[in-house]
Each structure stands twice: as C-alpha cells, then as structure tokens.
Amino acid sequence: MRTSIATVSLSGSLTEKLDAAARAGFDGVEIFENDLLASPLTPEEIRARCADLGLTVDLFQPMRDIEAVPEDAFARNLRRARHKFELMRRLGAGTVLVCSSVSPLAVDDDALAAEQLSRLADLARDCGVRVAYEALAWGRHVSTYDHAWRIVESAGHPALGTCLDSFHILSRSSDPKDLEGIADIPGEKIFFLQLADAPLLAMDVLQWSRHYRCFPGQGGFDVAGLLRHVLATGYDGPLSLEVFNDVFRQAEAGPTAVDARRSLLVLQETVGRAPLPAPVVPTGVAFAELVTPDAEPLTALLGALGFTRTARHRGKPVALWEQGDARILVNTGPVVRRDGTRLAAIGLESPDPAAAAQRAEALLAPVLPRRRAPGDAPLDAVAAPDGTELFFCATGRPGLPDWRADFEDTDREPAPAGIRRIDHVALTQPWHHFDEAVLFHRGVLGLHGKESVDLADPYGLLRSRAVTNADGSVRIALTVGAAPTDDTVHAQHIALATDDVIASARRFRDAGGALLPVPANYYDDLAARFELPDGELETYRDLGILYDRDAHGVFLHCYTRTVGRVFFELVQRDDGYRGYGAANAPVRLAAQHAVRALTGG
C-alpha cells in the first residue's frame, strides 16, 4: 500500500519536511496549508521538489468552515475555494480535505450541507480536483464519520467523497461496534484515510488532538481495527499519517519520519498487508558492552562484583568479564571523553540472528557492518534509535557465527559469586524520541511494552517504560528525562540478578566496592510499612538494600557507585514480582544526586 505523511507531523521548514519524508521512504505527502504559506517556494517549485524526491502530493489540507452556512457566507467560501483550487492545480494536489464546520454561522441542516458541498464539488470538478469531507470530533453539527458520510452520500456528487481520520473516530468511541458503519461506505467514496494514534487521556478532545497525537502503535487506540474495516471497503488510497504532537514539532525531522514510517509498516503487518520478515524474539542477554577510556575503574568494580576476566578479543582491546550467565565486555578501543564510560552495545541471544537482522532492516533500523575487522566472526547488528548497538547473537550454538569465537580465553576461570545473569539493562533515551524507542523495541525486536511509570527525580519527573520478552529473560527499561537537556544527567545501568542480594552485596563491599548509601529515613519508613523478620531491616540498612513488594512477590535491590554514565544494580527478584523497584526510584535518584554533589561528578 502507498504511504503518506502530513507535513504538519514533522518539524522544520517545508523543504526539510519533504526531504525527511522522502528519505524515510514515504510515497507521498499531505501539504498542510500553513507549511505552504510559510514557504518561500512557489507552489510550482514545491511540486517540482516533490517530484524530484519521488513524492506525490496526495492531499492539500485543510479547508475549514465551508458548509451549511447562509448564502452570502457560502458565496465568500466559494470565492476562497476558487483561489485554493487554483493553488492546488499549481501544486499538483488532486484532493482537498474539507473539515466539518465549527463556525458559529453553521446551521444544523444536513440538506443544506449536502447542497453546498455539492456546489463546492462542482467547482472542484471544474478545476480538476476532488473534495474529501471529514467529520471533526468537535465539529459544530457534524462530528461523526457516519454523519459526514450520510451528507456525502445524499449529495451524490462524483467529486465529493469522505475522509476518515482515526483520531476523530476513535477519540469519540472505543466501542468496536461503532466502527461497523464503515462497511456502509463504498471504498471508492473514501477519498482519503488519515491515521493517528493517541494515548488514552481523559481531556478536552481539541487539546488532545492538537498536542498529543502520536503514530499508530504509540498510543492506546485500536488503529489496526479501524484500518481493517476501511480496507474491507476496498479503499485503495494511501495510508497517511496526520499527527499533531508538541514533541515531534521540536524533534529532528529525519528520525521522526523514520519512526512514522516504521509505525505504518508495523500497522500494515498487523492487518496482514506488509510481508515483513516475522519477528524473532530474543531469548536472553548474551552480553552488555561498555566502552571506556580507562578500564581501571570498571576493572575494580567488576572484580568486586565477583566477575572474572575470562577472555580477551583477538584483535581489539576488549575484555570479557563473566559470572554465571552474566557477561560484560569492556572495550577501551573507541575514543571517548574522559567521563565517557557508557553502555554502547547489547548482545541479544537470538533464535535466528540473520532473520532478526532482516526484520530490523525491513523496519528501517540502521544495519551495522557484519564484520568489523578481517578475521572477526560475522555478526548481525543494528543500531537502536538511541545509538545503542544491538547484536543478534548465537552464543555457543554450532553452525552459527559466534561472537565468543573472536575471544581468546585467559587462564582465569569464572569464580561464581552469586550473580546469575543480567536481569535488565536501563537506557536513557533522547527526550524527543521516547515513543519511537518503545515502538522500535516492540516492532523490531518483538518485545512487549509494559506500563509507563513516572519517577520523581529531585530535579524533575522522569518517565520509564520497560520492554520485555515473555519469560522476562530479556528486559530493557527505557527512561527519559524531564527535559530535552537532561539526557546527560541520567545514567544507564546494568542490573545483575542474584539469588541472594545480601550475600552478593556483602561480598562486593568486602572486596572494596562502594554501595550507594541510602538514607536512614527510608528504613524507618520500611519499618512503618512492613513487618520484616528480625534483623532483616538492619541488614538492609547496613548495605543500602531497597525493598519493594507487589501482589506477586518481593524485590530487593542495591546500587554501586557510578562510573562515567554507568552504574550496576544487584537485584533479587521473586519470580512473580513484575516491576523494577519504581517505588524506590526517588530515593535512589536523590542518593545519586547527593553522591554527585559530594564528588563533584
């Protein structure tokens, strides 16, 4: 199916928007009138630019407050329309969007609306264009798609059809029954289809629409359900995204356009119209890779955590540290800032690495070179939206390229010290691309998105959302700061699973490791809230262990100090416990700020 995007969905000048849409692979665009008005290009130049970029101009939008008005007002509207139809001719736009009126002049008279829209369509036909009439959810007299269709139907004009917009329809009702009326519309009378999702907010629908729309799959609407109904009519026009979103308005147009098209690909797959390679859900975390300009602090930290340096890369300054099934690569290769220790890559165990990479590529993930150096095992890898490299791994599986083969064992054997595996990794996301990150991990990796939670940092609210596979063996917590500037403040971390967090924390401390100190007030509160076994609370207090409980189990966790942007967490998770200790996040974040204030870091 052809895909299109409204220029209002993207940030920047009109030419930036067109370039971004084309680069992301869209077939066409809706030209939002204000973008055209503000552009120094003439309509002919815009048309030529689109043609050069391989974009069709699928829609010109919007025309407002046209129908069901007194005759003198309608005469003025026709005059305005004549100008706009002439503009569309110059622009090469064949269809115009007419929104149901919100004008105080409009009367509740379907016959008049049909008659005037018919006259508008006469004029449109004479100018070689056609009119797509859409019900705004807040239209004065026409606010539902079936009402708009009844008017279009009664007008019975070949140049007049309807436009369906998922936001206007789904914001008014989430009842699947209310979509059944779509079947009454002949596909050829649906002149256009605009798609947008939105988070489920209880708020004024106009504000909701103008500021909070998002791309399909990023909100709570059943956009796929609606699309199925529309496709069943035989509609064969473009799937077009029209998203008003305050954050996207500020974000770089390029990544937003990629995010947008990825959302349409996933949506098409959901309704059986995109032959994408099937998702290959990862089955575990093979490794996490840290890059650092100075291995010393990490070496000390990993040693104290009980990790052993078991192998080194044959061709690069990369060491493998192991404990149980937890594997950390420490890479001193890439040039980074002195404070630049960071989590650069994650290895994901994949049932079929090549297929996983093919799906990622089909969903517009940048593919990384399979072989970094001659002699390296060829590895499939892509970049996530935040730049983290995701390797699709087949650790120790015969017949498949193995990253481990690039490593030469040291003479040291792993000495198990309580840590079993990586419980989760937490990645701070660029502020403008949080929704994109969640959709990427769901669509590309086939992970499930969990609930979004607010975390109160002393200096602003953070938002966090985890994506996981079904058995919880892959968990990634995506977090975004309070403001666009905050991404350097909040660290990434690796949470290590242990069956006995007390023992692991003690061993770490005894080996010289410094645990994040937790205020005594926190433990007084624990004592108030829970009746813990004798001595337990004192042990937690001594080690800085935090405690959380949900309906299914207990979660115990503590934190190391931060190196560069990275810290470690030790977690002991009851099987049933579903969360990540969000209730304790304010205390942890405040403690980390306090340490930073002390150390000036």
Next chain:
Amino acid sequence: MRTSIATVSLSGSLTEKLDAAARAGFDGVEIFENDLLASPLTPEEIRARCADLGLTVDLFQPMRDIEAVPEDAFARNLRRARHKFELMRRLGAGTVLVCSSVSPLAVDDDALAAEQLSRLADLARDCGVRVAYEALAWGRHVSTYDHAWRIVESAGHPALGTCLDSFHILSRSSDPKDLEGIADIPGEKIFFLQLADAPLLAMDVLQWSRHYRCFPGQGGFDVAGLLRHVLATGYDGPLSLEVFNDVFRQAEAGPTAVDARRSLLVLQETVGRAPLPAPVVPTGVAFAELVTPDAEPLTALLGALGFTRTARHRGKPVALWEQGDARILVNTGPVVRRDGTRLAAIGLESPDPAAAAQRAEALLAPVLPRRRAPGDAPLDAVAAPDGTELFFCATGRPGLPDWRADFEDTDREPAPAGIRRIDHVALTQPWHHFDEAVLFHRGVLGLHGKESVDLADPYGLLRSRAVTNADGSVRIALTVGAAPTDDTVHAQHIALATDDVIASARRFRDAGGALLPVPANYYDDLAARFELPDGELETYRDLGILYDRDAHGVFLHCYTRTVGRVFFELVQRDDGYRGYGAANAPVRLAAQHAVRALTGG
C-alpha cells in the same frame, strides 16, 4: 498571616527546598514525606535546620488509605501511624495530613470512617500531634470537603480536624454556592489550609492535580473567593501552598519560592489581608534600552527607521534616539558577547515612581540601585524575573527625578517620520518561569493578563501572553519557547506604532533598511481570505506587510531584520484591534528562520 509551602512544590534536595523557602520569606513548610525519605538528614537534623532558617514545620504529609477499612487492615494502619507520629515528634511537626482513602479495601461507611479516624486521633493525641483529614477530589468514597467535615464532626475528637485544599474543592466545582458550606465549619476545626490554583483544563482530575497545579493567580480558580470563606470561619493557621507541577519540579528552587510567596502576597491583598502599597499602573513606555557591543548596526537600523540621535548620556556611553514619543536608548557600556545585542531595560511612565518601586519591593522584586553613578538622577528601578530592568519614570514632570536630565542634547532635532510611539515590547521568558513572569507583571505593575495563545514556530510551539494597562499605552508580550533550551533562539522585539505602515515601511526601505521578506504564498492566501482594495495586496507583498483582522479592526505589520537578539516591528493598529498579529506569527517565524539559515546567524 503566616505563610507556608509544601516541599513538594519546589525542586531539589530537601535542604535546597528549605533554603529557598526561607530566603523567599516563608514562615513555615509542609514536609512532603518522600522528600524526607530521600534526605540523608535525620528528622532531628531537619528540625534543627528549619529552626536555624526560621521555619516552622507546619505539616507532615501525606498519610494515605487509613480509614473505613476492615479491622485487620486498620490495625496495620495504626501500626504505621505510630511510626509516623514518632517521626513527627522527632521532626517537630504538630499536624499530619490524612487524605481520604483511595484503597480498594475502603468501604462506604461514614460511621466506620469516623470511628477509625477517632481512634487514629487518640493515638495522635497521645503522641502530642493532631490529624487533619482532607477529601481528595478522587477519594474512593469521600471526595468533597463537606463530606470530610461531616465525618470529622461526627467523630468529635479534639485531635481531629479537617484540612481544606483549594485544588480538591475547586477542581470539582466552580459554583460559588458550593463554597457556602465552609461557613458551617468552626475555624478552630480547620486544622490546615492548602492553596493551589490550576489552569482550567478538561482532563482527568488526578493527572490535572499531579502535573498542572500552579500558584494562586496563575490559573483559573477563584482561590481568593475560597480563602474569603475560610477566613470568615476564624481560621488562623497558615496559608500554605501545595503545588504539584512538572515545570516547577525542574526549575531552580530559589526563583520558584519567590514566585510562590509573591502569589500569596497578591492573594492576601485580594482578600484584604496584606497591607501592600497600592499598585501604580504605568501610563506609557518612556523608553526601551538596548545594550550592544557595537552601536553601528543599531545606528543604521534606527536611522533608517527615521529615528534621530537627539541626546547622549552625560557620564556613560548611552545614546538616546527619538521619534515622536518613541525613545530608544543604545548603550554600548556593559561588556556583552559580540552577538549580544539585547533589550536590557524598559522605562515605564509612572504616576508615582517611588510608590511603584515600593510596591515592587514589597512583592519581592529585586530593587536596583537608585543611582548608578554620582551625578545621575536617582531613578527607581527593579528587575523583572527575566532580568529585564524596569525603570519607573517621570519624564519631563517637574519635581520628580527625570532620566532625561542625565542626557545632554545633541544638536540634532527629531525629524518625525511616521512613528508615534512604542506599541509594545516582546520579551522571551525563561522556560521554567513563564507563569511567574505573567504574575509578576500583573501583581507588581498592575497590568492585565490577556489570553494565552500558541504560536507555531517551524521548530516547536511557542506560547505567548500579553500584559497591558487599560488604555493599551503599555503592552508587553511575554513569550516562551517550546523547550527549556530555546530561550536563545527566539528574539526580543520592539514594535513601533505608526499611522501609516506603508509609508513608514517605504521610508525605511528607501533609507537602505532591509524588511523581513514574506513568502508570496502568504499573499495568495490573503487574496483568498479577504477582498482587499485594488493595489493594496501588491503593496503589502512588495513591502512584506502582514495583515490581520479581528471583530474590531485591522492590524498591519512588518519586520526589520534581527540585530543580535533584537528586531523591530512596524505596526499600524486600528483602535479596536485587540491582538498582536498572532495569526501571522508562523509565517513571520519561518521567515526569520529562513533568513538565519541564509546568513548563518
């Protein structure tokens, strides 16, 4: 009256919050439990810190989900309460806030609620504290203040009273009648009063409360009306601010605390409880002062606009440029960055400059030295929240210090060239302090706040709100960028009023001035929307004049290029026209971006 603020209203660590509250002059604080839990200070240390800062601990908050639960659950709640009352003793907090339950365990049984709250109050009394019971707007069974009061009344316990919260009351009803029940509560049974305002949003009340509260006078609630009712009961406890706001969470605590206390001072004045010096509303703009590292570009610009350099400062490198009643000072004194041309000060004609400054000082505006140098006229001036210096002027009025007296005339006479006066100045505000700026200009200067409008910049939505005096002779447009980082991108500007914008623009261009080019598409749209007299449109197109119309009149305006952060606007305003050409802002902003892209500025 005593004033207090909840620590949750301010950003930072607990000690930062306390310091900021004390510096702003609050008498006490509400300690928000999470702030205490995250603090490394013991309750005793917090108590001592507050004492050192002259702050009382007026409230500890909140305790949740206490009442109307099965006996075993209530026993656990009492156990929890005992811990918290002990904590309050250590903290020196005499009152605890208990919010009406949202627990699924709670039953709809007022008698049980009263009985359990009474038992809680027994325990409180034994611990030397008292309980203030408050209805959350989203409480499970108790969600109105009168319902909470009925329960408190029927409990009849001396250590149990009610807490009134303006958000929880006014978010449920804006009907003044619904406040009349407050009169039924004896003042001594109102144990606490929490005040917050909020913008009038149609949204889920919990989200509204958690993210969008603001200080009284910054939203749409009649907080003063509520306060009058409460004071009429004889309530003599503190007025305390409890504001959950995503922006304040990120902002510097110091300015937020000042903003908070200013809002309470204005509120107290509104209800006749703060003997502030009366507002002295400015009657005109005496001058606008630009500072620049290089006078040359501004000299060329002002010359082309028809200004004449009529005087120079006797002691400083400041030139006065005049035309009609428009006066611009060009100051090359202060060291600034090379691109740092900016609007540094505004002179406001004041009926009583000394009284105006006294009010400003009483409302916590930083007072600037009256005399900058020996020999200078003593001038009353304060700093606005964005750092702009506001001079209260008495230009040419005998018996009052006159800024003009510091200037020595050049031999040049003003040569009137169409510009009559400064129509408005537009100031970009720091992102985190937009609400503060509006309240400052209203409270301190006695200006009226107009409606807030969104302006679509190509790279994000801006928000703008004008403040004016009654006759429109003082108009200041306050604008805030799309994100915290954007304040350097968006310029300040001075709009100059002319009776004939076409003539003024022509004269400017003929004198070598460069007007902001406006896209041809904009004029095609004007032609579609309005039937303008013959030739008019061509003239606008030729000069880059923008056109707007409201129910009361027409607004014509055009723009100069930008120097540093400053540009000028020429405006021709029909008397009745109320706005600032917001409809044209997207075109203007895009054109300015286009120029910047061309010039690399």
